[in-house]
Amino acid sequence: MTKVKKTEFxxxxxxxxxACYVPASAPATEVQPDNRKPILLPAPPDxxxxxxxxxxxxxxxxxxxxxxxxGEMTNLPRSWxxxxxxxxxxxxxxxxxxxxSVDGSVKYLFTLHDGSRTEAVYLPYAxxxxxxxxxxxxxxxxxxxxxxxRMGFGRNLTGPEIIDQIxxxxxxxxxxxxxxxxxxxxxxxxxxxxYENVAWAVRRMLDENALAMSPRRVTLSTVGIPRGIRRMAxxxxxxxxxxxxxxxxxxTRRRIIPTAHSYSVAEIxxxxxxxxxxxxxxxxxxxxxxxxxxxxxxxxxELARILKGLVAHVNLIPFNPWEGAxxxxxxxxxIQRFAETLEKAGLPVTVRWSRGVxxxxxxxxxxxxxx
Ligand code: SAH
Ligand code: SF4
Numbered sequence: 001m002t003k004v005k006k007t008e009f010x011x012x013x014x015x016x017x018x019a020c021y022v023p024a025s026a027p028a029t030e031v032q033p034d035n036r037k038p039i040l041l042p043a044p045p046d047x048x049x050x051x052x053x054x055x056x057x058x059x060x061x062x063x064x065x066x067x068x069x070x071g072e073m074t075n076l077p078r079s080w081x082x083x084x085x086x087x088x089x090x091x092x093x094x095x096x097x098x099x100x101s102v103d104g105s106v107k108y109l110f111t112l113h114d115g116s117r118t119e120a121v122y123l124p125y126a127x128x129x130x131x132x133x134x135x136x137x138x139x140x141x142x143x144x145x146x147x148x149x150r151m152g153f154g155r156n157l158t159g160p161e162i163i164d165q166i167x168x169x170x171x172x173x174x175x176x177x178x179x180x181x182x183x184x185x186x187x188x189x190x191x192x193x194x195y196e197n198v199a200w201a202v203r204r205m206l207d208e209n210a211l212a213m214s215p216r217r218v219t220l221s222t223v224g225i226p227r228g229i230r231r232m233a234x235x236x237x238x239x240x241x242x243x244x245x246x247x248x249x250x251x252t253r254r255r256i257i258p259t260a261h262s263y264s265v266a267e268i269x270x271x272x273x274x275x276x277x278x279x280x281x282x283x284x285x286x287x288x289x290x291x292x293x294x295x296x297x298x299x300x301x302e303l304a305r306i307l308k309g310l311v312a313h314v315n316l317i318p319f320n321p322w323e324g325a326x327x328x329x330x331x332x333x334x335i336q337r338f339a340e341t342l343e344k345a346g347l348p349v350t351v352r353w354s355r356g357v358x359x360x361x362x363x364x365x366x367x368x369x370x371x
Contacts, residue, residue: 040088136189159200190227289330302344
């Protein structure tokens with residue numbers, strides 16, 4: 001049996017992709033709505049209030065120092081701070097709860113001003129600090145293996161609610177916002193079904209006057225919405241694309257992913273090729289291994305065939321079980337064999353073996369308890 005070298009990793013942390021997937025959170029709690037004031041924080045820096053260098057000072061407090069209250073902005077005149085505080089708010093969240101796990105990652109549960117809840121995960125790798133963020137409360141796509149899909153759809157997150165997850169996590173970790181160098185949109189929700197707000201937030205991440213991130217370090221994971229992928233290309237967002245394919249053929253895909261009834265694998269891959277044509281960035285193919293559904297060697301061969309010619313990397317994700325899930329994960333050997341078949345066909349593969357998958361589940365349970 002050939003050895004699959006690329007399947008090993010040396011960290012206890014959950015890997016990006018699948019493991020930073022966050023299960024359904026608690027039902028919404030009553031929180032005082034705070035719609036009186038507009039959010040200031042993630043406004044484009046040149047639209048911030050103030051004149052000349054004051055505007056720049058304010059931008060520095062928000063994007064470089066990560067201030068969460070006007071009171072912290074000590075080099076601004078007290079009277080200006082007070083008038084700013086009367087007109088604007090800085091944070092999107094009524095409550096931020098952190099749940100550290102034994103493997104070093106920290107799950108965050110955010111309560112929004114309308115009482116809805118969403119989640120993010122902080123993943124402090126030795127060489128990079130990553131935050132996995134959500135784009136929606138729940139998800140309308142309803143994939144059968146996904147706890148968020150089971151939860152149903154709450155609402156779209158606004159642009160500020162998306163980006164403020166990064167700022168809130170940085171603050172809680174005692175980091176400046178710009179010390180978070182990697183973001184993955186792999187939390188709750190389907191980012192391309194909330195395109196406008198996600199694109200707005202991504203632009204703030206990349207803006208050199210805001211979070212100044214490299215587009216190579218921002219990954220958007222999608223279930224495969226061709227028009228959204230094409231729009232990303234047309235808008236030159238330039239971020240990395242991860243496609244949650246999970247099956248090489250339409251019939252299998254439709255068993256587990258309802259949106260596969262609307263978009264064929266061929267259509268999705270065509271959009272992905274167009275995206276690659278524009279960005280020249282290697283695409284990640286995510287593939288959650290489900291027992292007896294998508295894990296045969298024939299399916300591995302078929303996957304290799306349909307991905308031929310695409311500059312892609314396959315992430316095989318062991319299923320992260322959750323209570324009431326109608327599917328089961330494939331066994332370790334089966335996953336290993338699937339990986340070997342892909343490797344033999346010349347496809348780069350990583351198996352996301354991770355203790356983090358258990359922790360991901362624990363996070364949802366904690367969130368439920370807190371509710
Ligand atoms: N909606 C987007 C992004 C969020 S899901 C998408 O589907 O791509 C992030 C990744 O976690 C996706 O690849 C998704 O298929 C995977 N995932 C969801 N539930 C999972 C589970 N229970 N076990 C393993 N991976 C899961
Ligand atoms: Fe879950 Fe992503 Fe499917 Fe939504 S699109 S249900 S978040 S796997």
